Amino acid sequence: MNKKHGQIINTVLIVIGGGILIYTISEEDRNKYLQILGLVILMFGLYRATNFWVETKDDEDDNNDEKS
Numbered sequence: 001m002n003k004k005h006g007q008i009i010n011t012v013l014i015v016i017g018g019g020i021l022i023y024t025i026s027e028e029d030r031n032k033y034l035q036i037l038g039l040v041i042l043m044f045g046l047y048r049a050t051n052f053w054v055e056t057k058d059d060e061d062d063n064n065d066e067k068s
Contacts, residue, residue, distance in 0.1 A: 003056065010049040017042025 020038030024030055 003052075006048075006052055010045050010052055013041055013045025013048065017045055 017038050017040070020034060021042060024035045024038060
């Protein structure tokens with residue numbers, strides 16, 4: 001998968017998960033299953049984002065070593 005598209009997917013997952021959480025917390029009649037779903041989507045997006053950042057950081061370090 002293209003690196004740019006991966007970052008967009010991660011950002012969308014984080015925003016959707018956060019939006020669901022904020023929406024369910026702001027309601028008076030809270031749906032626990034919707035809160036759990038929002039939390040799972042948010043955490044999955046954060047997991048993918050951190051893995052993406054670790055992978056791209058290693059690539060940048062390798063490129064800097066080759067230029068020196």
